[in-house]
Amino acid sequence: MFWLSINTGSKYINLAFTDQNFDIYNINLLRSLLPYFFILFYFLSLKKYQKNFISNTDVVLNLFLVYAILQILGMLYYLDNMYEHYWAICLISLIFFFNWINHAQDEKLLNFIFLINKIALILIFTIFITIAIKDNFFSKELLYHSQTMKSVFNGEHTPRSSGLSRMGLVIFIFFNSFYFANVHKKLFCFSILIINIIVISIFLLLQSRGVILSFVLIFILINFIYKFNGIKHRCAYFLLIVIIPIILSTIYQNTKNYGKKEITIKLELRENVFGAKNTSEDFNNKLISFSNNRMIAWDFLLQVFFYGNINHNMKKKVKSQGYDVSSFKFKNKKNLLTGYGPQADRHFMYNNTNSSESNIIMGPFGYHASNGYIYSLISSGIIGFLVFITLNFIIFFKIVKIIFKHQIQYLNTKPYLTASILCIIFLHIRLLYENSFAIYGVDLFILLSSYLIIQREFKKIIN
Numbered sequence: 001m002f003w004l005s006i007n008t009g010s011k012y013i014n015l016a017f018t019d020q021n022f023d024i025y026n027i028n029l030l031r032s033l034l035p036y037f038f039i040l041f042y043f044l045s046l047k048k049y050q051k052n053f054i055s056n057t058d059v060v061l062n063l064f065l066v067y068a069i070l071q072i073l074g075m076l077y078y079l080d081n082m083y084e085h086y087w088a089i090c091l092i093s094l095i096f097f098f099n100w101i102n103h104a105q106d107e108k109l110l111n112f113i114f115l116i117n118k119i120a121l122i123l124i125f126t127i128f129i130t131i132a133i134k135d136n137f138f139s140k141e142l143l144y145h146s147q148t149m150k151s152v153f154n155g156e157h158t159p160r161s162s163g164l165s166r167m168g169l170v171i172f173i174f175f176n177s178f179y180f181a182n183v184h185k186k187l188f189c190f191s192i193l194i195i196n197i198i199v200i201s202i203f204l205l206l207q208s209r210g211v212i213l214s215f216v217l218i219f220i221l222i223n224f225i226y227k228f229n230g231i232k233h234r235c236a237y238f239l240l241i242v243i244i245p246i247i248l249s250t251i252y253q254n255t256k257n258y259g260k261k262e263i264t265i266k267l268e269l270r271e272n273v274f275g276a277k278n279t280s281e282d283f284n285n286k287l288i289s290f291s292n293n294r295m296i297a298w299d300f301l302l303q304v305f306f307y308g309n310i311n312h313n314m315k316k317k318v319k320s321q322g323y324d325v326s327s328f329k330f331k332n333k334k335n336l337l338t339g340y341g342p343q344a345d346r347h348f349m350y351n352n353t354n355s356s357e358s359n360i361i362m363g364p365f366g367y368h369a370s371n372g373y374i375y376s377l378i379s380s381g382i383i384g385f386l387v388f389i390t391l392n393f394i395i396f397f398k399i400v401k402i403i404f405k406h407q408i409q410y411l412n413t414k415p416y417l418t419a420s421i422l423c424i425i426f427l428h429i430r431l432l433y434e435n436s437f438a439i440y441g442v443d444l445f446i447l448l449s450s451y452l453i454i455q456r457e458f459k460k461i462i463n
Helices: 022-045 059-078 082-104 107-136 161-181 186-206 209-225 230-255 283-290 294-307 312-320 344-349 372-405 408-412 415-430 442-462
Strands: none
Touching: 022 082, 059 082, 059 372, 059 442, 082 107, 082 442, 107 161, 107 415, 107 442, 161 186, 161 209, 161 415, 161 442, 186 209, 186 230, 209 230, 209 415, 294 312, 294 344, 294 372, 344 372, 372 415, 372 442, 408 415, 415 442
């Protein structure tokens, strides 16, 4: 039910939304209501789990619940954009679900749910990346610019390059954990290596900066967490997982140049993939360029949150982008404690006065916070921000405890555990440049299913 609700949104709860044909609207409305149906099922059929909910629920799940309630309080403070309650309700529904699963205390069940999430990711990734490559192969554009990622399916936009790259890295982490758990089964490991080489080559072609940097850090952690069979094994792994995908991604891009009079073998990069091209720019401008205006968006939202408006310099930046400053919809009073409610970042950044810009972005600096911590501050206030930091610290502490408590040989034999650890570390990195699991979506599914596996292992250590 939760997976079917993905890629819908609060707009279908808003009765004013009529921008699609009747059939598509009804299908998406039904999908968006699935988390509501689970809450109804929970309260009607699972009464024994409702008793002592707070005392029996894991502390991280409790903190997520508080985080969601604070967003609702922020929304109620203004009684505006009430349909955005959808995002908080979806989060609460997911917390109820994982609390229910956690009470079962069944390791096989936790692993099964983790596996189901990965199968869903593999299916979505395979379908959309196949369509994207088919569309892109006979074009002159980079895979990052594939028209498939700008298309619409069932009234909603298909996954973007950053989303597909995220899926690719999670899939790599998952298969990689089984590679090290079965390192002596040569045929099985060879199959996994082939899959991972293909997946890594693809997300290198997609050129998502955040995912590529995350992959580098994950690769370093892999060399720390897993046991290799000597230096030869370590070097061979580096060759297969890093060097070969770089070569393959370069070959793919140059294969499309076949038939030209002059063929130059080179790795083509999308604009500013590794920073500003102008070397004379100062360091701050290079960071802004590398972050794809994220740093300006963060500054914009922080000004709106703390002061209720933007300063003179920010207004100049908005005007230089061709937007009307007066079209922003800021609140007439501040609410620092519980914030401005779900999706407040989008409402603050929304501005459609520049007709020459894409109708997808709808603002001078993007359309959302692109940082989970800033999103938590905007949507749930200072209290919610502290709650969000606390729950992330608790998760990270448990991961560190598990890694340093266990021997490497033990971790090798626990593929679901090591995959969960690396998935959460990746999501914590991703939280710095995307809203990630600060809001209901795929990242939150991955995080919570991974966390329960980690929590079970942590309990074993404590006991």
